[in-house]
Amino acid sequence: MILIGMCSAEEGKLLNKGVFPKFTLTQPTVPEGTTKWVVRGTPGLHWSCELKRVPNTGGHKHAGGPTGKLSPKSGTIPSSGVVTGIKHKTPAVAGDIELKYKIGTTSGSVYSRAMIAGLVELPVTSAIERVGITKTHPQSHYGTQAMTAAIVSLAEKYYKKFSKPLGVNDISLIWGGLFDHKATWAAPHATHRMGVDADIRTKDMALSTGHCNAWLSFSAGVMKSNVCRGR
Numbered sequence: 751m752i753l754i755g756m757c758s759a760e761e762g763k764l765l766n767k768g769v770f771p772k773f774t775l776t777q778p779t780v781p782e783g784t785t786k787w788v789v790r791g792t793p794g795l796h797w798s799c800e801l802k803r804v805p806n807t808g809g810h811k812h813a814g815g816p817t818g819k820l821s822p823k824s825g826t827i828p829s830s831g832v833v834t835g836i837k838h839k840t841p842a843v844a845g846d847i848e849l850k851y852k853i854g855t856t857s858g859s860v861y862s863r864a865m866i867a868g869l870v871e872l873p874v875t876s877a878i879e880r881v882g883i884t885k886t887h888p889q890s891h892y893g894t895q896a897m898t899a900a901i902v903s904l905a906e907k908y909y910k911k912f913s914k915p916l917g918v919n920d921i922s923l924i925w926g927g928l929f930d931h932k933a934t935w936a937a938p939h940a941t942h943r944m945g946v947d948a949d950i951r952t953k954d955m956a957l958s959t960g961h962c963n964a965w966l967s968f969s970a971g972v973m974k975s976n977v978c979r980g981r
C-alpha cells in the first residue's frame with residue numbers, strides 16, 4: 751500500500767479580514783462592534799474557536815467579564831480551504847478578547863480589541879479633585895480632549911470663585927465602553943461610555959438637600975448639565 755501524505759508546517763490559521771493590516775493578529779473595534787475573521791486550512795479539517803477575556807484590560811482590574819458573541823464557532827474546512835463570514839461581536843465592556851482557535855491539530859490565538867480610541871486622562875491640578883478611583887477601576891477619569899478641556903476650564907472658574915477644588919467623579923475608563931463602577935460587568939452608569947459624561951460632586955456646594963449629583967455632558971461643542979437628587 752502506498753500512502754501519500756500531505757505535509758505542511760501549519761494545518762490552518764485564523765486570519766484577520768478587512769481593512770486592518772493583515773500582519774497584525776489583533777483587530778481593533780469599538781465596544782459592541784464587530785471584527786471579522788477567516789479560517790484558512792486544509793480542506794476537511796475540523797475547526798473550532800472559543801472566546802476568552804484577557805484579564806485586566808480596558809481599565810477593568812477584576813475577574814471574569816463578558817466576551818461577546820462569535821458566530822459560527824466551529825465547522826469543517828470546505829474544498830476551497832477558506833471559511834469566511836466569521837464574526838465576533840464584542841461586548842459593551844471594552845477590553846481585549848482572545849479567540850483561541852483549533853484547526854486540525856494546530857492551535858493558536860488571535861485577538862479582538864474593543865476600545866474607544868483617543869481618550870485622554872483628566873489632568874491633576876489644584877483646581878480638580880478626582881473622586882471615585884477604586885482598585886477595580888483605577889483609571890476612571892478619561893474623556894475626549896474637548897470634555898477634559900471643558901472640565902479643566904470649569905474647575906478653574908470654580909476654584910477662583912470658591913477657593914476649593916471641583917470634585918470630579920467618574921468620567922470614562924481608559925478605553926471607554928460600559929463603566930461598571932460596581933465591578934459587576936453591568937450598569938449602573940448607563941452613560942460614561944464615550945468620554946463625554948462626568949459626575950461633578952455637588953454635596954459640598956450650597957445645595958440644600960445634601961447629596962446631589964450633577965451630570966455634565968459635552969457634545970458638539972455644547973456643555974449640558976443636569977442635577978439629579980437622591981442618588
Ligand SMILES: [Zn+2]
Nearest residue numbers: 810930933935
Ligand atoms: Zn469593570
